[in-house]
Amino acid sequence: MNFKKLFTLLGMFIFLFSFVNAQDAKYIGAAKCKMCHNKAEKGEQYNKWLASPHAKAMASLKGDEAKNPKCLKCHSTAAGVDQALVMSITVAEGVSCESCHGPGSLYKVATVMKDQKLALSKGMILPEEKVCKKCHNEESPHYKGFNYKEYSAKIAHDDPTTK
Secondary structure (H helix, E strand, O other): OHHHHHHHHHHHHHHHHHHHHOOOOOEOOHHHHHOOOOOHHHOOHHHHHHOOOOOOOOOOOOHHHHHOHHHHHHHOOHHHOOHHHEOOOOHHHOOOHHHHHOOOOOOOOHHHHOOHHHHHHOOOOOOOHHHHOOOOOOOOOOOOOOOHHHHHHHOOOOOHHHO
16 A cells, blocks of 8 residues: 555656656747857858848838737747747847747757757757748738748758758
8 A cells, every 4th residue: 555655656746847847949039049050151041031021020010010919920939929938039039030940949059950850859840831821921911922932042041061
């Protein structure tokens, strides 16, 4: 009988410990991505993003649009996600890296990023058309059509060392 209680308590402890230690991926912001993704030899992904309309998405909102949740969900990564998952990203960043690649807190480490399979298991996303169409769709009052192949080529920012 004592063993049964002991195993029950041990099982409950293990369950609670694993629940407390479970970690959701959090949004860390483009500044954290910049640390590794701004080197010329790696493709300067951060600078390419900074020069893109995605980085300027908040500036494109006019008047009340800048406070409208329907607009903010697509014009700002930080505004469009569960606030409990926001770590160090800001609304002003606009559409940052993590809108397309997923929250980076669990895959940001260089040793993880060097292993794509591991990075994907830690929450990194390889963006596909459906990721883009979460925002580039008919719900937007400014929608003018979306050609994935054409537009993804305009924002391409590959790492030449991985080819």
